[in-house]
Amino acid sequence: xxxxxALEARFRRLGLLSDAAAMLHWDWATMxxxxxxxxxxxxxxxxxxxxxxxxxxxxxCALLDEAExxxxxxxxxxxxxxxxNLKGMRRRWREAAALPSDLVAALSEASSSCEMVWRAARPxxxxxxxxxxxxxxxxxxxxxxxxxxQALDCAPYDALIESYEPGLRSATIDPLFDDLAGFLPExxxxxxxxxxxxGAPAPPLSAPAAAQQALARRLMTALGFDFxxxxxxxxxxxxxxxxxxxxxxxxxxxxxxxxxxxxxVLHETGHALYEAGLPEDWRYQPVGQACGMALHESxxxxxxxxxxxxxxxxxxxxxxxxxxxxxxxxxxxxxALYRRAIHVEPGFIxxxxxxxxxxxxxxxxxxxxxxxxxxxxxxxxxxxxxxDIHDELLGIRPASHADGCLQDIHWSCGELGYFPxxxxxxxxxxxxxxxAARDEPALWPAIERxxxxxxxxxxxxxxxxxxxxxxxxxxxxxxxxxxxxxVVFKTHLQxxxxx
Amino acid sequence: xxxxxALEARFRRLGLLSDAAAMLHWDWATMxxxxxxxxxxxxxxxxxxxxxxxxxxxxxCALLDEAExxxxxxxxxxxxxxxxNLKGMRRRWREAAALPSDLVAALSEASSSCEMVWRAARPxxxxxxxxxxxxxxxxxxxxxxxxxxQALDCAPYDALIESYEPGLRSATIDPLFDDLAGFLPExxxxxxxxxxxxGAPAPPLSAPAAAQQALARRLMTALGFDFxxxxxxxxxxxxxxxxxxxxxxxxxxxxxxxxxxxxxVLHETGHALYEAGLPEDWRYQPVGQACGMALHESxxxxxxxxxxxxxxxxxxxxxxxxxxxxxxxxxxxxxALYRRAIHVEPGFIxxxxxxxxxxxxxxxxxxxxxxxxxxxxxxxxxxxxxxDIHDELLGIRPASHADGCLQDIHWSCGELGYFPxxxxxxxxxxxxxxxAARDEPALWPAIERxxxxxxxxxxxxxxxxxxxxxxxxxxxxxxxxxxxxxVVFKTHLQxxxxx
Numbered sequence: 001x002x003x004x005x006a007l008e009a010r011f012r013r014l015g016l017l018s019d020a021a022a023m024l025h026w027d028w029a030t031m032x033x034x035x036x037x038x039x040x041x042x043x044x045x046x047x048x049x050x051x052x053x054x055x056x057x058x059x060x061c062a063l064l065d066e067a068e069x070x071x072x073x074x075x076x077x078x079x080x081x082x083x084x085n086l087k088g089m090r091r092r093w094r095e096a097a098a099l100p101s102d103l104v105a106a107l108s109e110a111s112s113s114c115e116m117v118w119r120a121a122r123p124x125x126x127x128x129x130x131x132x133x134x135x136x137x138x139x140x141x142x143x144x145x146x147x148x149x150q151a152l153d154c155a156p157y158d159a160l161i162e163s164y165e166p167g168l169r170s171a172t173i174d175p176l177f178d179d180l181a182g183f184l185p186e187x188x189x190x191x192x193x194x195x196x197x198x199g200a201p202a203p204p205l206s207a208p209a210a211a212q213q214a215l216a217r218r219l220m221t222a223l224g225f226d227f228x229x230x231x232x233x234x235x236x237x238x239x240x241x242x243x244x245x246x247x248x249x250x251x252x253x254x255x256x257x258x259x260x261x262x263x264x265v266l267h268e269t270g271h272a273l274y275e276a277g278l279p280e281d282w283r284y285q286p287v288g289q290a291c292g293m294a295l296h297e298s299x300x301x302x303x304x305x306x307x308x309x310x311x312x313x314x315x316x317x318x319x320x321x322x323x324x325x326x327x328x329x330x331x332x333x334x335x336a337l338y339r340r341a342i343h344v345e346p347g348f349i350x351x352x353x354x355x356x357x358x359x360x361x362x363x364x365x366x367x368x369x370x371x372x373x374x375x376x377x378x379x380x381x382x383x384x385x386x387x388d389i390h391d392e393l394l395g396i397r398p399a400s401h402a403d404g405c406l407q408d409i410h411w412s413c414g415e416l417g418y419f420p421x422x423x424x425x426x427x428x429x430x431x432x433x434x435x436a437a438r439d440e441p442a443l444w445p446a447i448e449r450x451x452x453x454x455x456x457x458x459x460x461x462x463x464x465x466x467x468x469x470x471x472x473x474x475x476x477x478x479x480x481x482x483x484x485x486x487v488v489f490k491t492h493l494q495x496x497x498x499x
Numbered sequence: 500x501x502x503x504x505a506l507e508a509r510f511r512r513l514g515l516l517s518d519a520a521a522m523l524h525w526d527w528a529t530m531x532x533x534x535x536x537x538x539x540x541x542x543x544x545x546x547x548x549x550x551x552x553x554x555x556x557x558x559x560c561a562l563l564d565e566a567e568x569x570x571x572x573x574x575x576x577x578x579x580x581x582x583x584n585l586k587g588m589r590r591r592w593r594e595a596a597a598l599p600s601d602l603v604a605a606l607s608e609a610s611s612s613c614e615m616v617w618r619a620a621r622p623x624x625x626x627x628x629x630x631x632x633x634x635x636x637x638x639x640x641x642x643x644x645x646x647x648x649q650a651l652d653c654a655p656y657d658a659l660i661e662s663y664e665p666g667l668r669s670a671t672i673d674p675l676f677d678d679l680a681g682f683l684p685e686x687x688x689x690x691x692x693x694x695x696x697x698g699a700p701a702p703p704l705s706a707p708a709a710a711q712q713a714l715a716r717r718l719m720t721a722l723g724f725d726f727x728x729x730x731x732x733x734x735x736x737x738x739x740x741x742x743x744x745x746x747x748x749x750x751x752x753x754x755x756x757x758x759x760x761x762x763x764v765l766h767e768t769g770h771a772l773y774e775a776g777l778p779e780d781w782r783y784q785p786v787g788q789a790c791g792m793a794l795h796e797s798x799x800x801x802x803x804x805x806x807x808x809x810x811x812x813x814x815x816x817x818x819x820x821x822x823x824x825x826x827x828x829x830x831x832x833x834x835a836l837y838r839r840a841i842h843v844e845p846g847f848i849x850x851x852x853x854x855x856x857x858x859x860x861x862x863x864x865x866x867x868x869x870x871x872x873x874x875x876x877x878x879x880x881x882x883x884x885x886x887d888i889h890d891e892l893l894g895i896r897p898a899s900h901a902d903g904c905l906q907d908i909h910w911s912c913g914e915l916g917y918f919p920x921x922x923x924x925x926x927x928x929x930x931x932x933x934x935a936a937r938d939e940p941a942l943w944p945a946i947e948r949x950x951x952x953x954x955x956x957x958x959x960x961x962x963x964x965x966x967x968x969x970x971x972x973x974x975x976x977x978x979x980x981x982x983x984x985x986v987v988f989k990t991h992l993q994x995x996x997x998x
Contacts, residue, residue, distance in 0.1 A: 016545040019538065024522060031530070035728030036745025039518065039782075043742075046515040050549070229534030243542075246535025283538075 003066035004078060007089055008285060010060060014051055014092075015284025019243030021047045026241040026248050030233045034116075041112030048108040055096040064090055081287055084469050088286030095163060098151030103143060110137040111414035118412035119236060127383060127401040134411060135379045138372060141414050145373050157373045160417025165292035165424070167471045170370075172484075173420050176427065177366065179486045180359050185393075188356055191344045191497045201343045202336045204260075207325040209253035215324035216251065216265040219317075222450045223269050223303065225249075230272060237409040238264040238351065240271035240300075244283045247272045258325055259340060260352060263304055270303030271296060273456065277464025288467045293418055295472040297425025298432060299463065305355045305426070306433035306492070307455060312448035314338040342496060346394040348403035355426065356493060360393040365408075365419040373416060428476050430489040432463065435480035502565035503577060506588055507784060509559060513550055513591075514783025518742030520546045525740040525747050529732045533615075540611030547607040554595040563589050580786055583968050587785030594662060597650030602642060609636040610913035617911035618735060626882060626900040633910060634878045637871060640913050644872050656872045659916025664791035664923070666970045669869075671983075672919050675926065676865065678985045679858050684892075687855055690843045690996045700842045701835045703759075706824040708752035714823035715750065715764040718816075721949045722768050722802065724748075729771060736908045737763040737850065739770035739799075743782045746771045757824055758839060759851060762803055769802030770795060772955065776963025787966045792917055794971040796924025797931060798962065804854045804925070805932035805991070806954060811947035813837040841995060845893040847902035854925065855992060859892040864907075864918040872915060927975050929988040931962065934979035 001009075021044055028040055054060075067086055071078045078086065110133075117133035120126070141160075148159035158169045195201075217232060230242065235250035242248035249268035253261045274296060282288025290296050307313060314337040321332060344354045350361040368385055371377035377385055386405045387397045398404035405411075410418055436458040437443050443454045462479040469475070473484045482488065500508075520543055527539055553559075566585055570577045577585065609632075616632035619625070640659075647658035657668045694700075716731060729741065734749035741747035748767035752760045773795060781787025789795050806812060813836040820831060843853045849860040867884055870876035876884055885904045886896045897903035904910075909917050935957040936942050942953045961978040968974070972983045981987065 013545055013549075016542050017549075020519060020523060020542045020546060023526060023539075023542075024519060027522060027526060031730065033727055033729060033745060035725065036741075039742060039744040040522075043515050043519045043522075046512055047519060050512075050516075226534065228532055230532060231530065242535075243538060245538040246532060 002077075003063045003070060004082060004086065007060070007063050007067055007086070010054065010063070011085075011089060011286060012284040014054060015289075017047055017051050017054075019284075021051075022241055022243045023246075026250075029235040029237075029239065029241070030248075030250060037112070037116045041109055041116075044112060045105050045108035049101060049105045052096055052099070052101055052104045055093060056101075060093055061097070064093055081282065081469060085282070085285050085287035088289075088468055091166060092286055094151060095148060098147045099144060100147075103140065103147070107137075107140045107144060107414055110140055111412070114412045114414070115409065118406065118409065122236070122402055122406045125400050125402045125406065127406060130401075130406060130412070131379045131382075137412075137414050138379060138416075141416055142373055142375070145416075157370050157417060160373065161420060162417075164415075164418050165294040165421055165472060167473060168292070168294060168420070168424065173366070173424065176484070176486055177359075177363055177420075177423065180423070181363060183486070183490060184356065184359060187493065187497075188344060188346070191356060194498060195339075195344060198339070201340045202332060204257035204340075205321070205325065205332065206256050207258040209255055209261075211325050212253050212255075212258050212261050215258075215320060216262055218320060218324065219262065219266060220249075220269050220272075222316075223266070223273065223452050224456045225269050225272055226276065229276065232265065238268050239409075240268045240275065242275075244275075244278070244280070247275045258321075259337075263308070263341070264351065266308045267300045267304040270300035273303070273459070274299040274464050277456075277460045278467045279465055282467060287469060291466075291468050291470075291472045291475060293421035294424035294428060295463075295475065297421050298428035298476075299425075299459070301355075301426050301429035302433050302459075306429055307447055307452075309338075309341040309355070310444075310447070310496075311335075311338050312444050314341060315448050316450040344497065346396055348390070348396070348398045349407055351407075356497065357394060358426065359423045362419050362423040364389045364393060369416045369419060424484070427484060427486060427489045428472070430492045431476060431480045431482055431484070432459075434488050434492070435482075436462075501576075502562045502569060503581060503585065506559070506562050506566055506585070509553065509562070510588060510785060511783040513553060514788075516546055516550050516553075518783075520550075521740055521742045522745075525749075528734040528736075528738065528740070529747075529749060536611070536615045540608055540615075543611060544604050544607035548600060548604050551595055551598070551600055551603045554592060555600075559592055560596070563592055580781065580968060584781070584784050584786035587788075587967055590665060591785055593650055594647060597646045598643060599646075602639065602646070606636075606639045606643060606913055609639055610911070613911045613913070614908065617905065617908065621735070621901055621905045624899050624901045624905065626905065629900075629905060629911070630878045630881075636911075636913050637878060637915075640915055641872055641874070644915075656869050656916060659872065660919060661916075663914075663917050664793040664920055664971055666972060667791070667793060667919070667923065671972075672865070672923065675983070675985055676858075676862055676919075676922065679922070680862065682985070682989060683855065683858060686992065686996075687843065687845070690855060693997060694838075694843060697838070700839045701831060703756035703839075704820070704824065704831065705755050706757040708754055708760075710824050711752050711754075711757050711760050714757075714819060715761055717819060717823065718761065718765060719748075719768050719771075721815075722765070722772065722951050723955045724768050724771055725775065728775065731764065737767050738908075739767045739774065741774075743774075743777070743779070746774045757820075758836075762807070762840070763850065765807045766799045766803040769799035772802070772958070773798040773963050776955075776959045777966045778964055781966060786968060790965075790967050790969075790971045790974060792920035793923040793927060794962075794974065796920050797927035797975075798958070800854075800925050800928035801932050801958075805928055806946055806951075808837075808840040808854070809943075809946070809995075810834075810837050811943050813840060814947050815949040843996065845895055847889070847895070847897045848906055850906075855996060856893060857925065858922045861918050861922040863888045863892060868915045868918060923983070926983060926985060926988045927971070929991045930975060930979045930981055930983070931958075933987050933991070934981075935961075 024044055114133040114137045118130055121130040145156035145160050149156040152159050161168050229245055230247040233250045238251045240249045249272050251261050251264045279288055315334040318334040318337055344356045346357050353361055382405045391397045440454045440458055446454045477483050523543055613632040613636045617629055620629040644655035644659050648655040651658050660667050728744055729746040732749045737750045739748045748771050750760050750763045778787055814833040817833040817836055843855045845856050852860055881904045890896045935954060939953045939957055945953045976982050
């Protein structure tokens, strides 16, 4: 067996262990009774430790050296996918080798227990309980960031970003975010003025959770989600989980605002379609995994923001709302729905934010994360700093922790460095959709009929099926002909909101 | 670290991997969409392989040798629990070391796919499909039995029994089953005559699945099941799964016969109470696991058959049936319920069988399994042999495979050698309950009030809390003062059915 083949066998095991852990995570968030949390945390920590031990086994480094030497000596030894796979293997090894086993185990245990504390603390607005669990977790995350930074020769916060979106750095993000920060405040004002002049949008639509769920399943099916290979369930924080062949998304139902859950479902379905479209032949290998979290987010935002918060989609949706949710009253025709779907209003909850104010929520977290990792902000200072920046960027201050720093699951899982992906993903989504609509003239008329096949076909060929064959920004440029930037996103906003 | 301590660390990992696999199995049977089966089978096979590799690592055998030598040289080196734990470790190692890794992996994959085929074949009565998947699995099970038999120096079928109930052999089972075979046919005839003279029992009770489920949860709570540490769900075949701190039972609802699902729930709750009562301190160690499958079954039968198919329990149940299931009509008072709960009628479905005819179902499978493992019966011969023995023991022949050899999940999972546990468990259940009622005079009056605390207290102290501290038959004798036999079971039957 060649060194490369031996590595594929090793990474197959790692991929299977990751998938098993992903299922246990899904169960945790959707099915597990509270008493199971401690044992589950221990199981997940052990799986994480086994993966880490297997990846940092000295034989892996030796095999990587050997396979890289072989590939360099013989240009035909590996094809392009295998070369990209080998690169991905080395990257994973480098990250893992930088972290000692006991740190990995401690991080896994601390994030599992912090997540459980967060689940209890959020509804009771109990920041003190959260802080007590988060402070030791943050200390471990900082330790991890420092170790990774040394191995990758970059700043600690950049090392965390790298682990979510390979190749992405603060130096790339800063000019993009600066540009948006310069553009958005004035733009939000102009949109608010225009929308205010047009009168208040229709009030939120009430509907029982069961009816919302039935409609959600109908929409997922239209989008191309295969219920023979996936599920829709309920969790506190919507997410896309599961593993190859069995993609599981979740949402939460607000019986006073049906559109909120439906839009969350459309968003997670975008993630799910990406996962379902990854190449089966490479399922357990690094090159077969999703590219990165910004690219992942681009796929959910492409579905939710680009495709579905549009006039063609609301024309498809309006009769379904009546069919599934019953008597809809005034203002639930397609145009009223559209106005509601693109209504811009600064608020407190990131996942409920419109696409115009969303970047402010991300920039807020980006600034706080950098300060937390740099040691310039302590845990107890989060609520105050949060409120100040929220006020600065959006002109309002949250009145509760639940509306502030307790709203997101990420930090409680030790996931710092993830948030910038959301806005980088929004920029990518605009570029991908723009290119797809240019390449497929039938795309919009099809969406108006509830037919997503033209869009999904384009995505499968240009994005999903390529998995990690290229890094995210390179894949974006190949698919769209443009490097990552803010121009297409801003043009999209101007057309939709002031067009 | 002592050799013994190093072994405990190793077995902790094995225990955690088993628990993770148990959760993935539960998900398979309750939540997983069909498209996930192939990937899930691969995940489970890999977890199984990792456990096997870790257990058969040459260091484990060396550590066992060393720990045993230390324990022998220094009588105070290990306490009684640790000694029993060390014995359990050696037994697991011996079984694992007898099986080559590729056989373990092949068994796991073949049983996962056969189980999926069975799930599809049972409702469509498709024996040919099942046979095609079962034949290669059986070949692997026979290979496993032969390898274990050589390592344990016993017959191949005995080696399989040993893996489910340590210490149990055909030589123990045969005289017990022979005794029952001599007693039961005449007894069934006498009971049928007496019950026939008393007139037909009340007809089955119809109720929507949701109402049955609500009542099932009410009864589980009365029995001592903690929904903060467990769940009730639906699966094709009722089972008790999950892992420490998170015990998950399942049932299936027949809307035309509410008592069927409720009794299945009571049965699985008995299993769940045993699992929940195992000592937390030994959670991941061999000595902390359930004793064996016969003892496990004794706990479910003790709850279902001994405690709940009784007049005191039906007096507790009758008003709840009315409360949860609505208008009950004639014959749903406590006495009519009791008559229905102890109604004896030879039938085809093992899990629906009354306790008097149940042993016949087990003896049937016991005979066929022995023949399959010995090579005296081929897969295609199962339906014919099944019908012949069914006719001989119960006087009726199944008209479909679904009513015959496709009814059980066990063989499709490669579980041969398990079935005798059911009837050995029934004998144990009678002995345990008899001793508990003797030790706790308040036991029956409490059950009539729906208070299971006296019974559960006795079981926790004498059975659950001891886990695998002793082998099953020894534990039975310590708790009840009697060795395993048929006398108490037969006395119970005579009192209940002809008393």
